[in-house]
Amino acid sequence: MYCASSAPGTVARSGCSVDLNPRFRFESFVVGAGNRLAATAARTVAESPGAAYNPLFIYSKSGLGKTHLLQAIGFLTLERQPELRVEYLTLEEFVERYHASIAAGQVEAFRRGVQETDFLLLDDVQFLADHREMQSELLRLTEALQAEGRQIVLTCDRPPAEIADLDERLISRLSGGLLVDIGAPDFETRLAILHRKAEERGAALPPAVLETVADLVVSSVRELIGMVNRLIAFQAVSDAPITAEAARALLTGEVPGGQPPAGEPAPAAPATPDEFSAFVSVVRHTVSETIEAWRSRVGEAVLRWQGEGYRTRRLEQLLLSDVLPDVAAELADFASRVEELRRLADAVAAFDPAAAGSACFHDPDLLEEARVFTDQVKEGVAPPPPPSRALSFEDYVTGSANDAAVRAALAVAAEPGRKFNPFFIVGASGTGKTHLLHALGNGLLATRPEAVVACVSAQAFTDELVAALDAGRVAWWLRRYRRADALLLDDVQLLAGRERTQDELFNLFNAFADADKQLAFTADHVPAQLADIAPRLTTRFEGGLVVELAAPDRLMRAEMLRRLLATHQVTAAPDVIEYLAARPADSARAVQGLVNRALSRMDAASESLTVQTARLAVEGRSQRPSQLQAVSAPIPAGLDALMSSREKVVWDWPNVAERLVEEAR
Amino acid sequence: MSLVNFTTREITCKIVYYGPGRSGKTTNLQHVYSQVPADRKGLMVSLATQTDRTLFFDFLPLDLGTISGFTTKFQLYTVPGQVYYNATRKLVLQGADGVVFVADSQLRQLDQNFASLQNLHANILDSGVDIRTLPLVLQFNKQDLPRELILTPAELDEALNFRGLPAFPADALHGVGVFETLKAIASDVLRKLSARDSGAQRV
Numbered sequence: 029m030y031c032a033s034s035a036p037g038t039v040a041r042s043g044c045s046v047d048l049n050p051r052f053r054f055e056s057f058v059v060g061a062g063n064r065l066a067a068t069a070a071r072t073v074a075e076s077p078g079a080a081y082n083p084l085f086i087y088s089k090s091g092l093g094k095t096h097l098l099q100a101i102g103f104l105t106l107e108r109q110p111e112l113r114v115e116y117l118t119l120e121e122f123v124e125r126y127h128a129s130i131a132a133g134q135v136e137a138f139r140r141g142v143q144e145t146d147f148l149l150l151d152d153v154q155f156l157a158d159h160r161e162m163q164s165e166l167l168r169l170t171e172a173l174q175a176e177g178r179q180i181v182l183t184c185d186r187p188p189a190e191i192a193d194l195d196e197r198l199i200s201r202l203s204g205g206l207l208v209d210i211g212a213p214d215f216e217t218r219l220a221i222l223h224r225k226a227e228e229r230g231a232a233l234p235p236a237v238l239e240t241v242a243d244l245v246v247s248s249v250r251e252l253i254g255m256v257n258r259l260i261a262f263q264a265v266s267d268a269p270i271t272a273e274a275a276r277a278l279l280t281g282e283v284p285g286g287q288p289p290a291g292e293p294a295p296a297a298p299a300t301p302d303e304f305s306a307f308v309s310v311v312r313h314t315v316s317e318t319i320e321a322w323r324s325r326v327g328e329a330v331l332r333w334q335g336e337g338y339r340t341r342r343l344e345q346l347l348l349s350d351v352l353p354d355v356a357a358e359l360a361d362f363a364s365r366v367e368e369l370r371r372l373a374d375a376v377a378a379f380d381p382a383a384a385g386s387a388c389f390h391d392p393d394l395l396e397e398a399r400v401f402t403d404q405v406k407e408g409v410a411p412p413p414p415p416s417r418a419l420s421f422e423d424y425v426t427g428s429a430n431d432a433a434v435r436a437a438l439a440v441a442a443e444p445g446r447k448f449n450p451f452f453i454v455g456a457s458g459t460g461k462t463h464l465l466h467a468l469g470n471g472l473l474a475t476r477p478e479a480v481v482a483c484v485s486a487q488a489f490t491d492e493l494v495a496a497l498d499a500g501r502v503a504w505w506l507r508r509y510r511r512a513d514a515l516l517l518d519d520v521q522l523l524a525g526r527e528r529t530q531d532e533l534f535n536l537f538n539a540f541a542d543a544d545k546q547l548a549f550t551a552d553h554v555p556a557q558l559a560d561i562a563p564r565l566t567t568r569f570e571g572g573l574v575v576e577l578a579a580p581d582r583l584m585r586a587e588m589l590r591r592l593l594a595t596h597q598v599t600a601a602p603d604v605i606e607y608l609a610a611r612p613a614d615s616a617r618a619v620q621g622l623v624n625r626a627l628s629r630m631d632a633a634s635e636s637l638t639v640q641t642a643r644l645a646v647e648g649r650s651q652r653p654s655q656l657q658a659v660s661a662p663i664p665a666g667l668d669a670l671m672s673s674r675e676k677v678v679w680d681w682p683n684v685a686e687r688l689v690e691e692a693r
Numbered sequence: 694m695s696l697v698n699f700t701t702r703e704i705t706c707k708i709v710y711y712g713p714g715r716s717g718k719t720t721n722l723q724h725v726y727s728q729v730p731a732d733r734k735g736l737m738v739s740l741a742t743q744t745d746r747t748l749f750f751d752f753l754p755l756d757l758g759t760i761s762g763f764t765t766k767f768q769l770y771t772v773p774g775q776v777y778y779n780a781t782r783k784l785v786l787q788g789a790d791g792v793v794f795v796a797d798s799q800l801r802q803l804d805q806n807f808a809s810l811q812n813l814h815a816n817i818l819d820s821g822v823d824i825r826t827l828p829l830v831l832q833f834n835k836q837d838l839p840r841e842l843i844l845t846p847a848e849l850d851e852a853l854n855f856r857g858l859p860a861f862p863a864d865a866l867h868g869v870g871v872f873e874t875l876k877a878i879a880s881d882v883l884r885k886l887s888a889r890d891s892g893a894q895r896v
Contacts (some may be wrong), residue, residue: 303872304728310876311767312760314883315704 048116052099058224060217061316061324063093066208068328070097070181072335074104077112077147077179080335081206083170087184088210091248094183097210098149101181105147112146119155123162143172150182153202157192167198180205216313218242218252225256233259233270239309240272244279255279322355323347329359338366339391365392372402379405379504412508415469415483415516424467425591425616427584430460433575437464440546441471444479444514448573450537450547454554455577458615461550462518464577468548469516482512486522490529497528509536514546520569521551524560537568547572579614588616592623593637598630600637607639611646622646697763704765706882707788708875711813712795713805714774717834720865721795722753722769725875728868729755750785767879774809783816791828791882793874795865796853798835798843806853828881830859832874837864 054074059067066088072080086094102114117125129138142148156163173180187209188194188202213221219242226233233256241255258278263270270278326347330340343362346353369389377384383405388394404410421441426434433453440451451468455461462485469483484492496505509515515536523529540547551558554576555569580588586609593600600608608626613619629645630637697704710718726737738752755767770789772782786792794813796806817824833849844852846862854860859877863870 302728303868304725304730307872307876307879308757308760311757311765311879311883314880315763315765316761318884 048099048102050103052096053103054100056224056228057093057096057100058213058217058220060213060220062211062213062217063097064324064328065331066093066097066210068331069206069208070101071104072331073179073181074101075108076335077105077109078177082174082177083180083182083202083205085182085184085188085202085205085207086210087187087207089212089248090185091250092210092212093249094185094210095151098151098181098183102147102149113144114147114149115142115145116149116151118151119153119159119162122150122166123155123159126162126165139169139172142169143176143178145173145178147179148173148181150180152184153182154184154186154191156194156198160193163195163198167195167201170198170201212247213249213252214316215242215309216316218246219313221249221252222256225253226260229256229260231256231260231263233263234272236272236306237270237275239306240276241279243309244276322353325355325359329362333362333366336366337390338369339393341391342393362392365395368395369398372398376402376405378499379501380410383410406504407507410508411480412482412512413484413488414481415466415473417470419463419466420470421467423591424460424463425580425584425587427581427587429578429580429584430464433464433577436573436575437468438471440548441468441475444472444475444546445544449541449544450549450569450572452555452569452572452574453548453550453577454552454574455550456552456579456615458617459577459579460616461577463616465516465518465548465550469514472514472546476513479513480511481514481516482509483516483518485518486520486529489517489533490523490526493529493532502532506532506536510539512545514548515540516546516548518550519552520549520561521553521558523565524558527562530562530565534562534565534568537565541568580616580619582609585609585611585613585619588619589623592620593627596623596627598627598637601639603639604637604642607642608646702763704760704763704883705768706766706790706879707768707770708791708793708878708882709786709789710769710771710793710795711782711786711809712774712834713797713802713809714776716774716795716797716802716806716809717863717865718771718774718795719751721793721832721834721863721871721874722751722771724865724868724871725755725769726753728872733758750781769875776808776812779812779816782812783819786816787820789827791830791878793830793832793878794853795832795834795863796849798833798846798849798862799838800842800844803844803852806849810853825856826885828878828885829856830861830874830878830881832861832863832865832870834863834865834870836862837867837869 054067054071057063057067066086069081069084070086073082073084086097088094099116102116105112105114126135126138129135156166170180182202184191187207188199191199219238222233222238222241226238237259241252241259244255246252246255259270259275326343330343330347333340333343340362343358346355346358369392373384373389376386376389383401386398386401388398388401401410421434421438424430424434436448436451437453440448453461453464466483469481472479472481492505493502496502517533523533537547539545549569554574555561555566558566558569586605589600589605589608593605604626608619608622611622613622625645626637626642630641633641633644635641710721712718722737726734729735733756735754735756750773751769751771753769755769757765757767759765770785772778772785792813794810796802796810814824817827831850831854833844833846835843836846846860850860859881861870861874861877863874865871
């Protein structure tokens, strides 16, 4: 199929040809109550492949237009995006290709070919029941296509759950997008189809004849087309125009053979045709076309706007209305709101791309809020990044390594701007600087919920400034920060060599300090040792309080281990905690690494977390029972009391010889 | 009473047959009545004089059954055509959703057609409705009369149909054109009243 040679009835696009019947287009698809949803969904999918309903599964009885819709999707997609690879296949063709690829030892090529298709249209998948081996292949391909956002549309004569012997996973996969069915055409749709088919064939059949035919109960569109063909054939050999009664007689079999002998006149029209029934038909047609049509129009609009990612509550409420709404005005109003939301989102994106994704830009009911928000962003009052709610004082493990720093941070949070301003936290990587900074930010917000606290990494701060310079809106960017009540900057050592950022930070620093607004910073070295940071900044950093975070001690590590294991719903015995806490780990991240390794080992061995498991995870070997006992033995109470710091005592010496050699070197 | 009531799921249309005296308004209704199936036939009320001139009005209720979930009813009225019954005509015209103007095709009745059409415009104007927003179709009745006595549909169209309204030649006595006219006004009424922004109004 891919770039296959053109054949009669194919359409060629972009060097590829697709076996699509040019008669099967949306323009020639008559939409009625029974197929409106399917047609709308099909059009949506063709207009936005991979974005709206994926996969789209259309099912109906035979002859109701599944294949027509499927091919119409292909045509419209190629019209709009000729560069896309669209493939239309019946399941039988699909299976044949798969089998051929197996026979030729080219299965991988087959899979690659399918996976490179942007739009896969698969017809008559009910035959999967006969090809069980194909089910797993289709499942795999469907998953691969969906993962890459490629569109799949399938048709079937029944819903997936009713296909015999279909793999549960495939049922779930096929039902995961949108399932729509096509119902039998109602009178009006039948009439419209008859009109269209008669026109296509250049036959002038009287309206009364078409209405009579439409009145006959048929189960498929093909049957209707067959009737039109019979009428045209009948008229071709008859001198007199066919009447409604003659048509009915012909189609219901009252005229044997369906064709009068040549030369005989056509059956005469009845003396008193059923004018009342014809009148009722016209009224019925008009009512369904006009009175109730507004619901269909609104329904289509709901589908369309939802497909584009907008909330449609306003239109959905309209559908529940008992009074006839002004549909045109309501739809126009909705469209204009969406248009304005788009404009506002674009305007905001120019200042702050992240803010343009705000929910208010996708809900026409929140237009006013979107306007206010846009004005705020333009004015620079949109708040800068806040501290992460996940990093609080409560979750911060305290101990001798950070006790002083935490107490100082709590004091700062209680009295922002008055005590320890600026507040400078120093610590090696992984010692908890960032956590403490965000906890401080949250503490400031707890003290004054209405406060605007900017908490951002120095790298992000620099990136924002670069973007603002690029867009020529540095003043807006500065305004945004100046309106904050506190500025917390993480990892200021990353400002090394960023002279312009340091300039702007210097200005912000002065503005904040003058207004008694809290400033806080973190770095891996004390201010005086920060390389390539202007002295005017480092001296200011030193003007407040500089606190240092040390590596976590054994007790802190034990507490961290308990909390980390608890988050994984793992309860470890005290000896396990004791063993892991005794491992060399100079940061919270290192402790996290220990936990991860132990848990991974535990999962792999499907056993509970014991010292043995932990040892195997951390050291990669087991130990003799006597050693194990020695390692896991608690610290003798008397000895513990003699030590000023438990950190100074090493209770376990694995690979002593290696360590000694290393020391000697 | 609203034309389309979504709460009670009812559609009710009032259509008034207007025109000069003896133009065939009642005949139109009689033909419609004759075509209603026996099981759905209601009562046609006709208040006529001994000479079959409509004294007050004719009333033909048509119950079309349930259509798209709506109980659909049409009420067909005629007005007395004679000049001196104008008060009655105004009364009957009230609340009309659409009007069929039945013109007499006879050459000698052309002036009466003009007068009646002007009277229709005046009465609608009196009720505060812009006639351009009211569904209206013309019927050129009595086209079965000898050609020398009548104007052709084209001539009548030229003379009366200055707004380019739908117009139908008819022979109401034999039922020709009666339902074509009714279908046209019914469709127009339903379409215009379902599209509120089109500004359709009732009299």
